[in-house]
Amino acid sequence: MATACPPRHQFEDAEWAALCANGAPGKEAVSRARHFLPGEPIYHEGDAATGLYCVASGLVGIRKVDADGESMLLRLVRPGQTFGYRSLLTGTPHGVGAEALKESRIRQLPAAVVHKAVADDPAVMLAFFRRLARDMAEAENKVMETVTASCRVRFLRLLLAFGGDADDGMGRGVHLELPVSRQDIASLIGVRSETMSRVIRVIEDEGLARFKGRHVDIPDARRLAVESLGVLAD
Amino acid sequence: MATACPPRHQFEDAEWAALCANGAPGKEAVSRARHFLPGEPIYHEGDAATGLYCVASGLVGIRKVDADGESMLLRLVRPGQTFGYRSLLTGTPHGVGAEALKESRIRQLPAAVVHKAVADDPAVMLAFFRRLARDMAEAENKVMETVTASCRVRFLRLLLAFGGDADDGMGRGVHLELPVSRQDIASLIGVRSETMSRVIRVIEDEGLARFKGRHVDIPDARRLAVESLGVLAD
């Protein structure tokens, strides 16, 4: 998946663009923006939907807690992406919670505006469907991975998803920044934070990557990509 | 709308009903039916979508294989439910495969008919969105479960989902039939079949249920439901 995306920070999602184009010419009029601090919840599991959200800047995490209070980070929502559309469109309570992971600026579109846009233009609904289909595919991959792949492999794949695949071709050496805390990373791949530490240590010892705070240096991205495929005994 | 088939086995899904009402008055004309034997594939991962499917009778499994060839059963599709709509509507190749788990009768609606129905009536798209939202919620639950719950608990929950919660109130004693082989059950909860056998043995020893072939007797459904919540101390 080669991603060529320089201007990626604004309205890259089709449905949000459609909504703004459709809902109102002066989109600033209907879309309010709010500020959230790290850890601050945007909505809780079980809440009724009140609108549609879009990350203007910062980072949002979609979280779910199960019966025994165990919580897990299901996915990240990056700048330009919308979220909260599912329960808004189905009219059911949120099945997951959303919270700011970094200081974030979140645009919100009132439910009425969204419903009007959906009613006015059938293409909007299709755009949301596509978005949900992508999320669904990712969820299915996640199920497979957590069952079949070791936590080491899952972490390597996450690194790639974070941009470790941005190989500069020959410059040899990729640098990236972890978007969230290690605890959250652990939660994303479904392991304890202690295990996360150990895995990172092993990966450093193998020379696959170096970790300093949230900075990661990957000397050989190609090798890391190969390792991320799992131990398929050559 | 209920013409051809017996009581509950037909068109219970909103979107399929809408399609038939909408697409053609004489629906038998557009909806072809085919027979599949157990294990027979309906479509493969990576195939392009050619139409929409609905289980008239039998049972269908949605399967996914990962890079190393490991395969896993993601969910079951029961009579009356549609499947294959996702890649049809997004225009992308199937991300998962579908196969008959029992001898099955599958109705198929050509892509053109579905697209016309979607274009004619916006409510159809919404119905599909709702369906996908339900599937997505289940996928998210599955992710959580595989990470947090033991395989014993996951199996108990699956039993409940299979109808073990059909408590007759006072008659004390629920009987149900496993819809698939033990290998497939193992695959559904993401464990090896050997582990599956052992878990079943433990559950029998605890007196939670008795297994004979595909028949299961649950003496105390309430107790099983409690156990399925996990080992939350005292």
Added chain:
DNA sequence: CCAGGGAATTGACCTGCGTCAACACCGCCC
């Protein structure tokens, strides 16, 4: 500058589940 608190790391220990291998069961065809 130090104190305090959360994040991260490390160690010791234990167990759930995968793996490998052997075996039992059960329908099916010759």
Added chain:
DNA sequence: GGGCGGTGTTGACGCAGGTCAATTCCCTGG
């Protein structure tokens, strides 16, 4: 009947990763 492939069961064993506890690191506020 007798071999036989597929499905399920059982045993022995190893290890990945969870758990508990102690320690260090880092950041922020006084």
